[in-house]
Structures are given as structure tokens and as C-alpha cells.
Amino acid sequence: MVTVSPAAIAANSVILKLDGLTKQFEGQSSPAVDQVSFTLQKGDLLGLLGPSGCGKTTLLRLIAGFERPHSGTVELAGRPVCGEQVWLPPERRDVGVVFQDYALFPHLTVIDNVSFGLKTLARRGKLANPQIRAEAERAIALVGLTGLHKRFPHELSGGQQQRVALARAIAPRPSLILLDEPFSNLDVQVRLYLRQEVRDILKSVGASGVFVTHDQEEALSISDSLAVMRLGRIEQFGPPEEIYRRPRSRFVAGFVTQANFIAAERDLDVWQTLLGQFPIDDARSELQQGELMVRQEELTLQPDPAGGLVVRDRQFLGREYRYTLTTAQGDLLYARTDAHQRLDVGETVRGEVVIVQPPVFPRSI
Ligand code: ADP
Ligand code: MG
Numbered sequence: 001m002v003t004v005s006p007a008a009i010a011a012n013s014v015i016l017k018l019d020g021l022t023k024q025f026e027g028q029s030s031p032a033v034d035q036v037s038f039t040l041q042k043g044d045l046l047g048l049l050g051p052s053g054c055g056k057t058t059l060l061r062l063i064a065g066f067e068r069p070h071s072g073t074v075e076l077a078g079r080p081v082c083g084e085q086v087w088l089p090p091e092r093r094d095v096g097v098v099f100q101d102y103a104l105f106p107h108l109t110v111i112d113n114v115s116f117g118l119k120t121l122a123r124r125g126k127l128a129n130p131q132i133r134a135e136a137e138r139a140i141a142l143v144g145l146t147g148l149h150k151r152f153p154h155e156l157s158g159g160q161q162q163r164v165a166l167a168r169a170i171a172p173r174p175s176l177i178l179l180d181e182p183f184s185n186l187d188v189q190v191r192l193y194l195r196q197e198v199r200d201i202l203k204s205v206g207a208s209g210v211f212v213t214h215d216q217e218e219a220l221s222i223s224d225s226l227a228v229m230r231l232g233r234i235e236q237f238g239p240p241e242e243i244y245r246r247p248r249s250r251f252v253a254g255f256v257t258q259a260n261f262i263a264a265e266r267d268l269d270v271w272q273t274l275l276g277q278f279p280i281d282d283a284r285s286e287l288q289q290g291e292l293m294v295r296q297e298e299l300t301l302q303p304d305p306a307g308g309l310v311v312r313d314r315q316f317l318g319r320e321y322r323y324t325l326t327t328a329q330g331d332l333l334y335a336r337t338d339a340h341q342r343l344d345v346g347e348t349v350r351g352e353v354v355i356v357q358p359p360v361f362p363r364s365i
Contacts, residue, residue, distance in 0.1 A: 013041050013042045014039050014040070014041060014042070014075075014077075014078065015040050015041065015042040015043075015044075015076070015077055015175060015176055015208040016039065016040040016046075016063065016074075016075070016076060016176055016208070016210070017038075017039045017040075017073075017074070017075040018036050018037055018038055018039075018063070018072065018073070018074055018075075019037050019072055019073045019075075020035050020036075020037055020071060020072035020073070021033055021035070021036040021037070021059070021062055021069050021071075021072035021073070021074065022034055022035055022036070022069055022070045022071045022072050023055075023058055023062055023067060023068075023069050023070055024070055030231065030232065031055075031070070031232050032055045032058040032232055033055045033058050033059050033062060033069070033232050034055070034231070034232035034233045035072070035233065036059060036072070036232075036233065036234055037072075037234075038227060038234060038237050040176075040208060040210070040225070041208075042077075042208055043203075043206055043207075043208055044208055044209075044224040044225060045199065045202060045203075045208070045209045045210075045211055045222060045223055045224050045225075046209070046210045046211065046223060046224070046225050046226070046227060047211050047212075047213060047218075047219035047220075047222055047223030047225070047226045047227070047240070048060075048210055048211065048212045048213070048219075048227050048229060049213055049214065049215075049216060049219040049226060049227070049228050049229065049255070049256070050214065050228060050229030050230055050255075051214060051230070051255070052214060054229045054230050054231060054232065055229060055231075055232040056180070056181075056212045056214075056229060057180055057212065058232075059229070060097070060178045060180050060210065060212060062074065062082075063095065063176075063178060063210065064090050064093065064095050064097050064178055065081065065082065065088060065089055065090035065092075065093050065095070066090055068082070068087070069082060073086075076093060076094065076095065076175060076176060077094070077175045077176075081093050091120060094174050094175045094176070095174050095175070095176045095177070095178060096117070096168075096169030096170055096172065096174040096176070096177045096178070097169060097177075097178045097179075097180070098162070098165045098166055098169045098177065098178070098179040098180065098182045099165070099180050099182075100180050100181040100182065100184055100185060101185065102153070102158075102161045102162055102164070102165045102185075103165065104153040104161055104164055104165060104168075105153075106152070106153050106154065107152075108152075108153075109149065109150050109151060109152055110140065110145065110148055110149050110150070110151050110152075110153075110156075110164050110167075111133075111136055111137075111140065111149040111150070113153070113164055113168050114136040114139050114140055114164065114167045114168045114171050115132050115133070115136045115171070116168060117168060117169075117171055117172040118131075118132045118135050118136055118171050118172055119132060120172075121172050127172075135171055135172075136167075136171055137149075138171075139167040139168070139170055139171035140167050142167065142170065142201055142204070142205070143163040143164070143166050143167045143170075143201060144163065144197075145160065145163055145164065145167065148160070157190075158185060158186050158187075158190070159186055159187075159190040159194060162182055162183065162185075162186065162194065163194075165182070166179075166182070166198060166201065170201070170202075170205060170207060173205070174207075175208065176207075176208050176209065176210070177202065177207050177208070177209040177210075178209065178210050178212075179198075179209060179210070179211045179212065180212045181212050181213055181214065182198070182211075183195060183213075183218070184213075184214075184215075191218075195218055195221065195222055196221075196222075198222075199222050211223065216255060216256050216257075216258065219240070219256075220240045220244060220256070223240050224239070225237065225238060225239055225240070226238065226239070226240045226243050228243060228251075228252045228255060228256060230251055230255075235248070235249055235251060235252055236248045236249070236252045243256055244256055244257060246359075247293075247359070249361065250291065250361035250362065253293050253359070253361060257293070257295055258296065258334075259293045259294060259295045259296065260293070260294045260295070260296065260299065260333050260334060261291040261292070261293055261294075261361070262274060262275060262291065262292045262294060262333070263289070263291065263292075263363075264278070264289060264290045264291060264292040264360055265288075265289050266280065266287065266288050266289060271290070271292060271360060273292050274308065274327055274328070274329075275292075275294065275299070275351050275352070275353050276352070276353065278292065278353070278356075278357060278358060278360075279356070279357055280360075281357060281359070281360065287360065287362060289363060290360040290361055290362055290363055291360065291361050291362075291363050292358050292359075292360050293358055293359045293360070293361065294333075294353050294358050296322070296334045296335055296336040297335075297336045298353055298354050298355050298358070299333065299334075299335040299351050299352070299353060299354075300335070300337065300351070300352045300353075300354055301323065301325075301335055301337060301341070301343060301349045301350070301351055301352075302349060302350045302352065303343065303347060303348075303349055303350075304348065304349055304350035305348050306348075306350075307348050307349045307350030307351070308327065308328055308348070308350065308351075309325040309326065309327060309333065309348065309349050309350065309351050310325060310326045310346065310347070310348055310349075311323055311324075311325060311343050311344065311345050311346060311347045311348075311349060312324045312325060312326045312332070312345065313345060314342075314343065314344075314345055316339070317336075317339075318339070319339055320336045320337060320338060320339055321336070321337050321338075321339060321341065321342065321343075322334065322335070322336050323335045323336075323337065323343065325349070325351065333351065335351065
């Protein structure tokens with residue numbers, strides 16, 4: 001009997017491995033991508049989340065081979081594609097890319113756009129010519145565009161164009177698909193259903209992917225694992241639930257959770273805040289002051305003329321209300337409550353935090 005060691009199985013299932021990947025553009029004072037290392041398992045979808053300019057596109061371009069790194073390595077399916085002695089051009093990397101602006105060929109029909117990568121495969125002897133049409137049709141059907149083969153890009157809606165771009169990327173069955181903010185040019189409605197659909201499509205073909213977005217909700221909903229990026233670095237990497245529940249830095253907390261951050265002053269063994277006292281976590285024993293993180297759903301409200309918070313705005317969101325509150329210092333707080341708790345704008349309320357020991361971060365600048 002042949003036995004396969006667990007290590008061999010683990011190595012086989014890694015589709016993408018980055019090690020110390022760094023890229024600095026000429027004339028820039030700091031690297032656009034700075035010492036990025038992570039691995040992605042086969043079949044997983046990684047969300048790459050971060051503010052504009054943090055290096056997301058540059059990182060994707062390094063993986064795809066459109067940029068050369070300063071240092072560091074990229075391995076795809078166990079094969080080094082860039083490093084000190086290695087350089088594989090984009091067309092040899094077996095990677096599909098979907099860009100923010102679709103980047104379809106305007107003078108080609110849907111079927112010709114989708115056939116593009118397949119023809120390259122056929123020229124290299126990796127696909128028989130008669131297969132091109134069948135494979136293109138399969139991809140077009142997968143993205144729900146059957147019947148629109150002969151249309152040109154300008155005869156399609158934005159959402160349909162992005163489906164064509166997706167079909168073009170998945171048609172050659174690449175081992176990895178890279179998507180760079182694919183929905184950011186689309187209406188909110190289209191964006192909401194396309195993101196679920198794209199996840200379903202990628203999962204149905206067993207594709208692995210890196211999905212770039214600056215929208216935290218999109219990142220949380222679509223990803224198997226999430227990388228939060230800032231100033232060229234990965235600040236936190238892990239399952240989305242873990243990043244939401246246990247953000248490691250004030251930046252990640254602010255970016256991913258949209259929580260309230262409330263000034264906290266140390267007073268012996270408790271934090272004093274405008275929402276009351278909280279025990280000090282041992283891990284934070286060095287701080288004299290900080291910012292207490294309270295998620296919108298962790299703040300409950302009770303009418304109380306001495307409560308100190310004034311309701312400034314109320315939004316009805318169907319299942320819940322989202323309240324905007326003003327503190328005595330004029331700061332804003334946000335709370336989400338059950339839809340049956342209706343408070344009036346102008347009412348004075350007391351805020352209570354429902355968790356015992358909310359996280360505290362060093363004060364941000
Ligand atoms: P993101 O996609 O997260 O918005 P980018 O990867 O596009 O970020 O950019 C990261 C940083 O690198 C920015 O400061 C940007 O100005 C810079 N940058 C990107 N591409 C180039 C380039 N070709 N030449 C010089 N600087 C660039
Ligand atoms: Mg970008």
C-alpha cells in the first residue's frame with residue numbers, strides 16, 4: 001500500500017504561496033507592496049481588503065506577472081513563477097484576471113472575447129481547435145449569458161459585461177482567478193446579487209481566487225479567508241469571522257467592523273468611559289489611555305433624561321433601527337437595535353454596552 005504523508009497532502013493543496021513579496025516603484029518613498037507572505041488553499045476564495053492606495057492592485061499584478069517584484073517569491077500550485085532565478089510571463093502562469101473596468105475587447109463579440117484565452121491554449125497545443133467553441137459556450141452558460149454570444153460589449157449592461165469578463169477568465173480553467181474590485185463600477189443592486197453569484201460560480205467549478213475589494217461587507221460575505229492590507233503590508237490574515245470578532249489592531253477594527261471607538265482613561269484597575277467602567281484586560285496593562293471598541297449591535301439604548309446621549313437620527317432598516325447619537329462632548333455614536341425599539345429624534349437616552357470586556361486599542365492619531 002502506498003502511504004502519503006500528511007505533509008505531502010498539505011503541500012499539494014496549496015495553490016498560491018507568496019514569500020516576502022516586495023515592490024517599490026521608482027520615485028515612491030515606501031514600497032507599494034511590502035514583505036507580503038501568505039498561502040492560499042486550493043478551492044478557497046481569499047478576500048483582499050484595504051483602503052485605496054494600500055497596494056491591492058499592485059499585489060494582484062505581481063501574482064499575475066504584470067509587475068516584477070523587488071524581492072520575494074510567488075509559487076502557483078507548487079511551481080515557482082517568480083523569484084531570484086525564475087520568471088514566468090503572465091500567459092504562462094495559468095492565472096485568469098478580471099479587472100475593475102472589464103477590459104473587454106470592444107470590437108469582438110461575446111463569444112470571441114470568451115474564446116480569447118482558449119485560442120492561446122490551442123496554439124500551444126493544450127486544447128484541440130474544435131474544443132474552443134464548446135469550452136467558450138460552457139463558460140458563457142456558467143455566467144448566465146446563453147443566447148447573447150453575438151452581442152458586442154457596448155450592447156450589454158455593465159453587469160453583463162462583467163459576466164463576460166468573468167467567463168473569459170474562467171474559460172481556460174486556470175488554477176487561480178484574480179478579481180480586482182470587479183463590481184465597483186456597478187449599481188448597488190447588481191453588485192449585491194453578482195457577488196453572491198460569482199462566489200457560487202467559482203465554487204461550482206472548484207476555482208481558487210483572490211478577490212480584491214475596499215468594501216468590508218463584500219469582503220466578509222464572499223471570502224473563505226480574508227487579508228486586511230494597509231500601506232503595502234498584510235495587517236491581519238484569517239477567517240472573516242475571526243477578523244471581525246478579534247481584530248488585531250485599531251486599523252483592522254475600524255476598517256472591518258465599523259464599530260464605535262470611545263475614549264478610555266485608566267483608573268486603577270478599570271477603564272473609565274462615557275458608557276461606564278470596564279475591567280482592564282491584562283494584555284493591555286501598559287496603556288494609560290486607549291480607545292474602547294463597541295460594535296453598533298453591542299450598544300443598547302434606554303430612554304433616560306439623565307442618560308447623556310441624544311438621538312440625532314433614526315434609520316429604519318427593516319429588521320432593525322440604526323441610531324445616530326450625540327455625546328455631551330459632541331462626538332457621534334452609532335447603535336443598531338431591534339425594530340420594535342423606536343426612539344424619537346431629540347430624545348435623551350442612556351447607552352449600555354452588552355459585553356463585559358470590550359477590546360481596547362492604543363489611541364489612534
Ligand atoms: P490599491 O489598488 O490598493 O488602490 P495600488 O496597488 O494601485 O493600490 O497602489 C499602491 C501604491 O503604489 C500607490 O501609492 C500608487 O500610487 C502606487 N503605484 C501603483 N502603480 C504605480 C506605478 N505604475 N508607478 C508608480 N507608482 C504606482
Ligand atoms: Mg486598485
